[in-house]
Amino acid sequence: MPKDGSPDAVTAPSQRTRVRRIPGRGHYDRATVHAILDAGLVCHVGYAIDGQPYVTPTGYWREGDRVYWHGSSASRMLRQQKQGIPVCFTVTHLDGIVFARSGFHHSMNYRSVMALGKAATVEGDAAKLAALEAFTERVAPGRWREIRPPSKQELKATTILHMDLAEASAKIRTGDPVDDEPDYALPCWAGVLPLRVMAGTPQADAKLRAGIAAPGYLKRFTLG
Amino acid sequence: MPKDGSPDAVTAPSQRTRVRRIPGRGHYDRATVHAILDAGLVCHVGYAIDGQPYVTPTGYWREGDRVYWHGSSASRMLRQQKQGIPVCFTVTHLDGIVFARSGFHHSMNYRSVMALGKAATVEGDAAKLAALEAFTERVAPGRWREIRPPSKQELKATTILHMDLAEASAKIRTGDPVDDEPDYALPCWAGVLPLRVMAGTPQADAKLRAGIAAPGYLKRFTLG
Numbered sequence: 001m002p003k004d005g006s007p008d009a010v011t012a013p014s015q016r017t018r019v020r021r022i023p024g025r026g027h028y029d030r031a032t033v034h035a036i037l038d039a040g041l042v043c044h045v046g047y048a049i050d051g052q053p054y055v056t057p058t059g060y061w062r063e064g065d066r067v068y069w070h071g072s073s074a075s076r077m078l079r080q081q082k083q084g085i086p087v088c089f090t091v092t093h094l095d096g097i098v099f100a101r102s103g104f105h106h107s108m109n110y111r112s113v114m115a116l117g118k119a120a121t122v123e124g125d126a127a128k129l130a131a132l133e134a135f136t137e138r139v140a141p142g143r144w145r146e147i148r149p150p151s152k153q154e155l156k157a158t159t160i161l162h163m164d165l166a167e168a169s170a171k172i173r174t175g176d177p178v179d180d181e182p183d184y185a186l187p188c189w190a191g192v193l194p195l196r197v198m199a200g201t202p203q204a205d206a207k208l209r210a211g212i213a214a215p216g217y218l219k220r221f222t223l224g
Numbered sequence: 225m226p227k228d229g230s231p232d233a234v235t236a237p238s239q240r241t242r243v244r245r246i247p248g249r250g251h252y253d254r255a256t257v258h259a260i261l262d263a264g265l266v267c268h269v270g271y272a273i274d275g276q277p278y279v280t281p282t283g284y285w286r287e288g289d290r291v292y293w294h295g296s297s298a299s300r301m302l303r304q305q306k307q308g309i310p311v312c313f314t315v316t317h318l319d320g321i322v323f324a325r326s327g328f329h330h331s332m333n334y335r336s337v338m339a340l341g342k343a344a345t346v347e348g349d350a351a352k353l354a355a356l357e358a359f360t361e362r363v364a365p366g367r368w369r370e371i372r373p374p375s376k377q378e379l380k381a382t383t384i385l386h387m388d389l390a391e392a393s394a395k396i397r398t399g400d401p402v403d404d405e406p407d408y409a410l411p412c413w414a415g416v417l418p419l420r421v422m423a424g425t426p427q428a429d430a431k432l433r434a435g436i437a438a439p440g441y442l443k444r445f446t447l448g
Contacts, residue, residue, distance in 0.1 A: 016276065021299055042318050042332070046270035046277035052240065053270035053277045057316035059334055075245055077432050092281040094266050094421070097363060097445075101270045103356055103371050104378040108266070112281055132327055139321060147327050154328040170332045176429045188370045189436050193445060194424035197318070205414040221321075221417060 005069070016116055017169040027170040030065070037062045037091055038109045039224050041139070046088040047081050057082060060091070061135045062146055067115065068131055070160040078159045081119045089115040089163060093224050096192040100177035101184065107173060109192060115168035122160040125152065131160050140217040197223040240340055241393040251394040254289070258271060260335045260394055261286045261315055263448050265363070270312040271305050284315070285359045291339065292346070292355055294384040302383045305343045313339040313387060317448050320418040324401035325410045331397060333416060339392035346384040349376065355384050364441040421447040 010184050013019075019026025027033070043060040046053055054078045060069040067089055071078050081087055096109040122131050129150065136144045150158065199221045202214040237243075243250025248378055252256070267284040270277055280301045284293040295302050305311055320333040346355050353374065360368045374382065401414050423445045426438040 008439070021296055022368065028334075028345045042316060042334075044268040044270075044279050044281075044314060044316070046268075046279035046312070048272045048275070048277050051272065052310045052340060053272050053312045054266050055270035055279050055314040055338065056341075057268075057314065057334065059332060072245055077421060086276045088277045088279045090268060090279040090281065091276070092268070096427075097265070099364070099367070099442075101371060102378075103360060103374050104367070104382070106360070106371075108283060110266075110281065114279065116276060116278075127337070135329070136327060140323070144327070147325055147330075148407055148410060150327045150414075154326075158328070176431070179431075183372055185432055185433070186372060186373075187433065187436060189426075189442075190429040190440050191438075192427045192428035192429075192433055193442050194427060195421055196424065197419055198422045200420065203320075203416045203418060205416075207400070207403075207408055208414055209409070209411065211412060214415075215413050218323075218413075218417050220415065 006157050013169055014167050017114060017167050019169055019171050025171050025173055027172060030116045032170045033113050033165060033168050034062065036113045039093060040112065041223060043067070044090045045069065045077070045081070046090070046123070047077065047085055048181065049080055055080055059135070061138050063134055065165045066162045067165065068160060068162045069134070070135070070136065070158055073108045073157050075159070078161060082121045082159060084118045084120065087117065087119055087163065091118070094195055095174070095224070096194040098177045098192050099190055101179045101186045101188045101190050105177055105179050107177065109173050109175070113168060113170070115163065115165050115166055117159045117163045119161040122162055128155050128158065128160055132158070140215070140221070142215065142217055146215070174193045199223070238391050238395055240390050241338060243393055243395050249395045249397055250358055251396060256394045256396075257337050257385065257389060257392050258286065260317065260337045261291065263317055263335070264315045265447060267283045267291070267313055267315045269293065269301070269305065270314070271301065271309055273304055274320055283359070285362050287358055290357065290386045290391045291302055291389065292384060292386045294356070294359070297381050299383070302385060304384060305385055306345045308342045308344065311343055311387065313341070318419055319398070319448070320415050320416040322401045323414055324415050325403045325407040325412045329403050331401065333397050333399070336395045338395070339387065339389050341387045343385040343387045346386055349379050352379050352382065352384055356382070364445070365437070366439065368443055370439070410412060423447070
């Protein structure tokens with residue numbers, strides 16, 4: 001994968017987003033960052049009020065070099081964030097637990113993206129509708145035309161934020177444990193317990209009208 | 225479940241942790257907060273440097289009314305947090321996607337905990353060893369006695385933080401979509417697509433000594 005400053009980089013890593021502790025785990029190219037973002041549904045957005053950080057989980061989606069998230073216009077989180085304060089947008093996929101032969105080398109396999117920036121609101125009913133359609137279609141292709149679209153009042157009650165991926169980095173750990181050489185002789189199991197998010201059987205609403213089958217996009221849904 | 229100020233509450237909800245948007249989703253009792261924390265492995269910790277928030281995923285565990293997380297003593301995150309700056313500790317489990325008949329009422333089922341406070345370091349080799357043993361045994365009961373324990377040098381290279389759950393709240397959404405009354409007549413599938421984290425088949429390290437079987441705790445591992 002291309003690294004720092006390549007033509008494919010979302011950005012050259014800034015002082016703030018460069019992965020320092022284990023530099024080999026850092027990636028800054030667009031394809032890697034986008035792939036991690038597209039595999040997720042819930043981000044954690046950090047913002048501070050009066051010096052106190054808050055970290056709020058929320059649904060998100062990506063289009064091009066932008067991430068979007070949304071919620072009620074009454075939400076404290078969104079009312080703060082739309083003022084253009086610095087935020088941190090983080091997405092994490094836990095891929096496995098790494099069992100080493102020493103306590104010290106236990107680890108986790110994961111893929112994460114951290115993006116710093118300031119959020120701005122999506123303005124105008126047409127743009128907001130298009131953004132909500134993109135989110136819906138990303139989760140469930142074909143669903144937008146099946147459901148009742150948002151009313152003018154509902155659009156007003158919905159705040160949509162977006163942020164450019166101008167200062168973003170990915171961090172990835174994969175593969176086997178890395179033990180100290182003498183420890184490989186220990187009679188201890190070592191390896192990876194893989195973890196992944198699985199979708200179960202769709203559970204129909206108790207009030208679902210008779211004769212409506214679960215759509216195909218539910219069966220095809222994957223995450224991670 | 226007991227709410228605000230009950231004898232079982234971790235704390236009365238503060239102005240900062242009270243769930244305001246949809247108060248019925250807020251819970252403040254110890255049993256609910258603990259159960260959500262005990263179902264997870266990775267938290268997102270928020271902290272700010274020079275006004276810029278950072279949100280870092282990391283492994284955690286709980287003992288009593290405290291959460292713990294740890295990492296390299298060289299980590300920027302931990303070096304900042306151990307100075308006693310305000311942090312936000314958030315754990316989220318995504319339990320399902322809620323498909324409503326209108327775009328507006330689409331939602332997610334989830335369980336989350338947000339705790340505010342200041343972190344402090346676990347000091348002393350004995351206390352650090354005990355904390356690391358607790359973390360290991362929580363993930364894999366019985367493993368601590370199978371592995372090589374941390375050396376003095378490794379303990380020095382490991383920073384362990386803890387934070388009291390003095391200001392914590394849980395937020396939970398479960399169940400079916402809640403649609404506007406007229407929309408129940410629409411010929412649209414509605415319900416929940418459940419999601420959960422599943423463990424796969426343990427993958428032995430390429431360098432694993434012959435004749436070492438995967439331990440039972442790998443097969444019994446659950447999350448969420």
